[in-house]
Amino acid sequence: MTLSMLYGEPRVISAGASILAEALDQQAVPRREVAWRPPLPGTSDALALVLADPRREAANETAVGRLLSARPMLVGVRPARDALGLEPGTFFHAGPPITWERASGPMRGALVGAMLFEGLAPTPEEAERRLASGEGITLDSCHHHRTVGPMAGVVSPSMWMLEVSDAEHGGTAYCSLNEGLGKVLRYGAYGPEVIERLRWMGDVLGPVLQAALERTGPLDLRALVAQALQMGDELHNRNRAATSLMVREMAPAIVDASPGRAAEVLRFVNGNDHFFLNVGMAAAKVGADAARNVPGSSLVVAMARNGTEFGIQVSGLGDRWFTGPAGVPDGLYLGAYGPDDANPDIGDSTITETTGLGGFAMAAAPAIVRFVGGEVSDAVTATTSMYEITMAEHPAYQIPGLGFRGTPVGIDVTLVARTGILPVVNTGIAGRVAGTGQVGAGLVSPPVEAFTAALRALSQS
Structure with a gap:
């Protein structure tokens, strides 16, 4: 063996530090590269305990199986007071729980706007005073x-909610109606035009959509999302195909249900390529919720941001949040805006990535790079890298450009720790000053702390 090494052609395997591999390349030495990365710092002991848990393999199979088999159906549109039992003065918000004192500019602006919309304050100043004092106000996480x-x-x-049921597992999830573009409540704007639009959505848009659904019956969102992926959407920042498919399904019923209002409703939806986003978010939520509360499972069932923190929840750890600081997305900015104008990452829309869409499906939507930056190859790389930290490939959500391979789905906390690869998220960027609106779009990574904290908790469960 010693002689063959001295006189034969060397066979080299490279792993780790790239500088050594580059030196071999410069000398034209053939080599095979192994994509090995050290575990995240400080996770070795916890990782060993979790990997040795006899429950883990079966628990993960159960949890991801529920996620993959979910059949989300759009079944209704109802006011939040009826659907969620929301009382006056109670507001839900994106991300992990947060107080007014720690809330970012967009979050504060949206809460002020909701106070004005509900008639709980006559002016923004009075709304801020009441929110700061907590006088008759309750805040809680949407999740x-x-x-x-x-x-x-x-x-x-008073806001109208999309209602999505899981025909396979029986769960239900909700999301508000999409307001459209420009200055909108979700980005922290609360001017008169924002409140007027919300009132129109409550008086016209919600009731018309509900009446149309009563005629069409439940809308199969799993089938619609699968088709939209093959038409160039990734279902987070690109929803053009999905919105068009939904309108195609519902337009005749909208006209039949409300001929006097149909034109303004269809015109509103036609002016907003992101209209389906909220529908898709509720579909993703009901699927992820089906995978919750499986003891021993390391499957991530929620990723969410409140503009201050980025948090995750894990199937085997109940409703506990594991958080770290929300980062500022890296991407393209609108007009004269730049990174100094950007708020840290915000929103529950990362439920799409949690269920194998959004950043995980960017290879299906090469045009998305014109919105979030980068090259088409970057979109493909983003998706392929996510297979390294996920448990499965989605049987229905397939990517034509990857030979109809299923999207990577089922983020595993142990795989994140073992590889050091963090989930890819593509997102809109909110202005840090309340009322600014959207200032750009780009990519962002979750904080490592959220995953390491979850891993430690799993090792003790």
């Missing part, structure tokens, strides 16, 4: 109430 909301994600009693 605690089977709900998700984009960006600030604020939900108040």
